[in-house]
Amino acid sequence: MNVLHFITSFFSESSRWHGYDGIPQRVWEHVQYSLGALAVAAGIGLPVGLVTGHTGRGGNVLGTIANAARSLPSFGLLVLMFLAFGIGLTPVMIPLVVLAIPPILVTTYEAVRSVDSSPVDAARGLGMHEAKILLRVELPVALPLILGALRTAAIQIISTATIAAYVSLGGLGRYVIDGLYQRDYEKVVGGATLVAALALLTLGVFWLAGRLAVSPGVSRR
Secondary structure, three states, rough: HHHHHHHHHHHHHHHHHHHOOOOHHHHHHHHHHHHHHHHHHHHHHHHOOOOHHHHHHOOHHHHHHHHHHHOOOOOHHHHHHHHHHHHOOOOHHHHHHHHHHHHHHHHHHHHHHOOOOOOHHHHHOOOOHHHHHHHHHHHHHHHHHHHHHHHHHHHHHHHHHHHHHHOOOOOHHHHHHHHHHOOOOHHHHHHHHHHHHHHHHHHHHHHHHHHHHOOHHHOOO
16 A cells, blocks of 8 residues: 555656656656667677578577676676776666677577478579578568567666666666665655556557567468
């Protein structure tokens, strides 16, 4: 019951909705961090996963790299990057990108490898170039799993991007960190609620993307 009271009080206070510490500003900062990290992670993980999945080479290496990256604690990496680069966006982006690359990389590889070999062999028989086979035959079939990997990475980033507040940046983590320091549990609960709501909204966005981008024939498989 206290949690519901904290949530109601947090969102009903008019001062929360404007200014540099207002909800719209903090949500926008959090979205910026999350989108930036997801874009970089996808820019690295998708091409490598697609190419290695198509060729079938490097799967063991990818698994080793992914397991190593998963074992790195995000907060510990944040501290190291802060000591190396100082205050700024870079110390935050690096842990978030490292967190997001493994699910994108490994799942993309597995998704391409799991495509039925029959249409791939038929495309080769017709003389189709390997790049076209990857993009026109394998990618459409693997797309549902790839979107699932991006969704997983996005949720992990959104949940972890609260660490930005530890190096004096903004985002929804500002409410959690400041609230704990001030013993303002209304602010802590409100910030956590916003993070959860943003994660749920992200799930909805990826569900819609899947409905629009995935071929009906593939989605019914």
